[in-house]
Amino acid sequence: MQIDNIIQKHKTQKEALIPILQDIQVELNWLPPEAIKEVAQKLAIPLIDVYGVASFYRAFSLKPRGKHIITVCLGTACHVRGGARIVAEVSRKLNIEPDETTEDMQFTLETVNCLGCCAIGPVVVIDGEYYGGVTSSKVNSIISKYRK
Ligand code: FES
Numbered sequence: 120m121q122i123d124n125i126i127q128k129h130k131t132q133k134e135a136l137i138p139i140l141q142d143i144q145v146e147l148n149w150l151p152p153e154a155i156k157e158v159a160q161k162l163a164i165p166l167i168d169v170y171g172v173a174s175f176y177r178a179f180s181l182k183p184r185g186k187h188i189i190t191v192c193l194g195t196a197c198h199v200r201g202g203a204r205i206v207a208e209v210s211r212k213l214n215i216e217p218d219e220t221t222e223d224m225q226f227t228l229e230t231v232n233c234l235g236c237c238a239i240g241p242v243v244v245i246d247g248e249y250y251g252g253v254t255s256s257k258v259n260s261i262i263s264k265y266r267k
Pocket of ligand 1: 192193194195196198232233234236238240242
């Protein structure tokens with residue numbers, strides 16, 4: 120249903136494959152197999168080609184992701200300021216490792232190598248909101264803002 124609307128918005132043109140996948144990714148936080156199949160059918164593109172595009176770009180996820188995406192920077196500047204400790208603390212709090220999602224589908228933990236704002240490291244981004252100078256003791260209060 121949602122997928123259908125997204126495809127219609129782009130007028131089922133083959134050139135719209137990436138924008139359609141981007142919209143689905145934004146809507147669902149990942150690209151479910153049924154959605155990929157529907158896109159392939161509606162755009163008359165071989166399924167394997169849609170998977171090829173979906174797996175090529177890091178922005179697309181073929182694994183279910185949580186409602187909230189927590190990205191912890193492990194680039195050099197953030198690493199020397201304790202980025203790894205932040206990852207460990209988030210992992211401990213949510214009981215997941217990087218690239219995993221909590222069982223209740225609320226949070227996915229990801230790491231990245233530099234977000235381009237090294238001066239405020241260590242940096243954590245949750246759903247596009249940036250937190251600088253994060254310490255282990257701040258992790259709990261930051262995460263609790265996103266708990267339902
Ligand atoms: S190293 Fe973390 S923002 Fe650059």
